[in-house]
Amino acid sequence: MSAAADTKAITPPDIRARKSKVPLVCLTAYTTPMAKLVDRHCDVVLVGDSVGMVLHGLPSTLGVTLDMMIMHGKAVRRGLERALLVVDMPFGSYEEGPEQAFRNAARLMAETDCAAVKLEGGESMAATIRFLTGRGIPVMAHVGLTPQAVNMFGGYRVQGRGEDADRIRREAVTVADAGAFSVVLEKVPEHLARQITAEIAIPTIGIGASPACDGQILVIDDMLGLFSAFRPKFxxxxxxxxxxxxxxxAAYADEVRKRRFPAAEHVFADIPQAESVKGGEAA
Known part of the structure; x- marks a missing residue:
């Protein structure tokens, strides 16, 4: 594979075409340095509203604003060359209706240069997904445990057990039919995720779902051990x-208190001015 082909930017149709093929590798990122690290390894990089919890110390994703998503989306965009950039639409930015969703999604895309947006919800979001995709905005859907609805669920509980399985299945089918190019399945029983993956025509991306999904995603801070407020089973x-x-x-603090840092190699010698300028730069 040539270097040019290797760095060709991945598009939403490329992701959709990966259905039932080599699994999609997806991670979140919120900063330029992290985006540069994940770009060469990932197919999709999501600027998730999880940024509110892992970087801003919020108790949930509900306090995340559109401006926050735009700021972090811009940062991640600067670090990507290849991976598909998807940005979460935060709570309150799309639920009112298709027109509100379009205004905010269009702003997200224009200001971050992302290739797609992600929104949570199944049957209730079908009209919105259809409206957005019909106007040139690719949508990644998200069903199962949808963190923005955590208060309705009474916590971060597994969704789709028992008789509830049919609801999750219907929601996945609905978002696929509405035009989403992929769908995140979060915290659903393994057999249900496997069934949905076999049934719908768009890629499923699992997080607490099944190895049979067409791809997997994790929050980068979780998988690197940088966020320890809680640790989900998945x-x-x-x-x-x-x-x-x-x-x-701790080692730095100890050395500072014992005056071991900075050492001689970290400070500057007092030398004559004539010797301190080389090539126009201070030595």
Whole structure:
């Protein structure tokens, strides 16, 4: 594969065409440095409203604003060359109706240069998804546990168990029929996610769902061990960077208090001015 082909930007139709093929690799990102790290490995990078919890210390995603999503979307855009950039529509920015959703989605796309937006909800969002996609805004849907509706669910509970399975299945079918190019299945029973993946024509992206999904997504801070407020069962930690960072900070604090930092190699010698300028720059 040529370098040009390797860096060709992925599009929503590319993601849709990956149905039942090599699984899609998806992660969240909220900053430019992190976006640069994930770009070469991921197919989709989501600027999730989880940013409110993992970076801003909010108790849930409900306090996240459109301006916050735009700020972080711009930052991530600067770090991506290849992966598809999707930005979450925050709570209150689309539920009122298709026209409100279009205004805010259009602003998100114009200001962040993202390729698609993600919104939560199934049957209640069908008209909105159809309205957006009919006007040139690709939509990634999200059913199952939808965190913006956490108060309705009474917490972050598994959705689709028992008789409730048919509701989740209908919602997935509905968003696919409405024009979404993919759908996130969050915190649903494994057998149900497997059934939905086999039934609908668009890729399913699992988070607490099934290995049979067409792709997987995790919150980057969760899988790197940087966010420890809670740890869902579906999160696998691939590193413990939080512990490593705390150890490094503790070592720094200890050296500062004992005057071991800065050492001789970290400070500047007092040398004659004539020797301190080389090539027009101060030495």
């Amino acid at each position: 999160v696998k930690r691939y590193a413990d960077l939080g512990d490593q960072a705390e150890a490094a900070i």
